[in-house]
Amino acid sequence: GDRARLLCVGANGQPRPAERPPASSRPNRRIVPTHRTSHRKSYDYASPFPLVGRNQHQLQRPPLAAGPAGTRAGMANASSISRSLRRSLAPDALHRLLLQRSRAFVTAECHRPVVLHKRGPDILHDPWFNRGTAFSMTERDRLGLRGLLPPSVVSSQQQIDRFMGDLKRLEQNARDGPSDTYQLAKWRILNRLHDRNETMYYKVLIDNIEEYAPIVYTPTVGAVCQNYSGLFRRPRGMYFSAEDRGEMMSMVYNWPADQVDMIVVTDGSRILGLGDLGVQGIGIAIGKLDLYVAAAGINPQRVLPVMIDVGTNNEKLLKDPLYLGLQEHRLEGEEYVEIIDEFMEAVFSRWPNVIVQFEDFQSKWAFRLLQRYRKTYRMFNDDVQGTAGVAIAGLLGAVRAQGRPMIDFPKQKIVVAGAGSAGIGVVNAASRTMARMLGNNEVAFESARSQFWIVDAHGLITEERVDIDPDARPFARRKSELTHQGLNEGASLIEVVKKVKPDVILGLSAVGGLFSKEVLEALKDSSSSRPAIFAMSNPTKNAECTPEEAFSIIGEKVVFSSGSPFDDVDLGDGKIGHSNQGNNMYLFPGIGLGTLLSGARIVSDGMLQAAAERLASYMKEEEVLQGIIYPPTSRIRDITKEVAAAVVREAVAEDLAEGYRDMDARELARLSEEETVDYVKNNMWNPVYPTVVYKKD
Ligand SMILES: NC(=O)C1=CN([C@@H]2O[C@H](COP(=O)(O)OP(=O)(O)OC[C@H]3O[C@@H](n4cnc5c(N)ncnc54)[C@H](O)[C@@H]3O)[C@@H](O)[C@H]2O)C=CC1
Ligand SMILES: CC(=O)C(=O)O
Ligand SMILES: [Mg+2]
DSSP states (O other): OOSOOOSOOOBTTBOOGGGSOOGGGOOOSSOOOOOOSTTOOSOOSOOSSOOOOTTGGGOOOOOOOOSSTTSHHHHHHHHOOOHHHHHHSOHHHHHHHHHHHHHHHHHHHHHSOOOOSOOTHHHHTOTTTOOGGGSOHHHHHHTTOTTSSOSOOOOHHHHHHHHHHHHHHHHHHHHHOSSHHHHHHHHHHHHHHHHHOHHHHHHHHHHTHHHHHHHHSTTHHHHHHHTHHHHOOSOOSEEEEGGGTTTHHHHGGGSSOSOOOEEEEEOSSSOTTSOOOGGGGHHHHHHHHHHHHHHHOOOGGGEEEEEEEOOOOOHHHHHOTTOOSOOSOOOOHHHHHHHHHHHHHHHHHHOTTOEEEEOSOOHHHHHHHHHHHTTTSSEEEIIIIIHHHHHHHHHHHHHHHTTOOGGGGGGOOEEEEOOSHHHHHHHHHHHHHHHHHTTSSHHHHHHHHTTEEEEETTEEOBTTOTTOOTTTGGGSBOHHHHHHHTOOTTOOHHHHHHHHOOSEEEEOSOOTTOSOHHHHHHHTTOSSSSOEEEEOOSSGGGOSSOHHHHHHHHOTTOEEEESSOOOOEEEETTEEEOEEEOOGGGTHHHHHHHHHHHTOSSOOHHHHHHHHHHHHHHSOHHHHHTTOOSOOGGGHHHHHHHHHHHHHHHHHHTTOOOOBTTBOHHHHHHOOHHHHHHHHHHTSOOOOOOOOOOOOO
């Protein structure tokens, strides 16, 4: 059997759980063998804490140890005081002797090591032996745990402090009213189910995705990351830290699965719109992979959330004694790149067919790492590329909502607030889509570029910007255009909206309320019959505006979408203001699944474009005319299937597909559109219990 064989237990003078069986199964202090079978009894020495386990036959008798007090011999003596000795001693003296001997016994018990016959996650998942972040580095190395826990080693007292702090915070929050508490409480309950029974967890999630996506994903996942040190119970995924340099290639073999299809990796440097959360950012990788399972039907045994801990620049976390990550400033430059390189080499060496999704890296690294790896590895950056596709689909929906054909997209004037990984990613991809519609030549590109106005923390970005970010440079407004429009370098968002009269304002700024009353008032003068607002920043409190604000100020004609979910707005007279969720969750699961099932060696621009176009065309004419530009989350599994099929077909068309399992590239190429959708559907994992049988190794 692979259960642990226990020699002896005990720590800090306290009996460990193994020593304290439930009362019902706890025999009297003197052990009386209960099984008189050929198996013999599992222990036969006298002990105040008999070794009783779920599988008694797997508990092993301790070896005889030499030495006086506290040894096996001493213990035997402790409990086998001869009758003659008993008789010869006065009651007080006998009492003292018994006490002394039992103390010696307990001391001996506590200093014996626990010998385990299991390694890695099997230990972490066994509540008898697991001690989580309190495993020392030596233990982690010897037990195959390195990389399976956050890097810091804490004392058992720190663990208790963290747990109690968290418990008290919950009570505190409950007194403050129904705020995030209920959301976090729901997350905890779901998380416990996740730990206990994955099949059931995903069944619950899939069947109630609209209700629980906001718990396992944005917005609650943001609060989970912020409170992760307190919420941390059982580790999930792998942690690679700056301290693991040179070790990653061997560490990846600590992961129990021989096959991994999807990795979501973050360095925690920009989690949603919440900034640098260091090691606590692992929560976002876990949440994204929950959607990979629920929406894309990736087998949950083949997903791997990864945190690369290179430190944090979050001063609060650097000072927090309960923080679980490296308490040093972030590594930068070549040192940083070397760590990510080593991680990529390690995971692709063990799992050559894995797909790696980069998530929530601060913009400067998001772009650089994408350029560095995208031609050699199966990877993509969700914030840059997934968001861009979702935005394009929504922008095309907004054109249709005006009653115009999609081909009119290049005429839209779009103001984008935010020039980070998401904002620049959107402008890049959306302008390319426009340019393609205009003929895909230089003139077309120039014309497409001129439809965008980008405003960042310093206002409108123009050619006059000093130290302009190279990624934003192509979209900086030209000097000649500025005089004509009456705008200057650094013009405020309100000014830009007033002068440009855009069809769309799109926020990826992480600044809650940025689309203020004044900005929305200015948008009333939009040249569009149906202006559109994309308040895409996450989580909820970072949304640039709420749907209530949008509909109440601009009126029922506005098309609204946000990164985190909001309820629809009751506009009176039976009318509803639709609140769309414009989130990359509609694309990344399908991009990953399509890449997997096509066996494409890279994720090409064409594959991403095909995904975006399929999402755009998924919405029916009557829906978009009502202002519904994204489907409800309840349809996410169906959309993902369609998106994945579009990605497979594009990979085949571009000759990138190398096939998956029995389906080689030639077979894939022979599939019709409908057959491709069927092929995808048939390869999606469903949460049903398989028949389980036992086979001896
Ligand atoms: N809905 C979705 O699917 C997605 C939403 N996002 C959200 O987008 C936001 C930004 O993400 P990143 O681009 O990676 O962050 P980032 O931190 O790299 O970029 C933020 C940008 O906003 C600008 N900004 C700050 N204050 C501003 C102001 N007052 N006015 C105009 N611009 C301002 C900054 O200068 C910067 O260019 C986050 O809240 C994130 O949650 C990101 C990816 C997907
Ligand atoms: C949705 C997402 O990826 C983000 O807010 O970063
Ligand atoms: Mg993200």
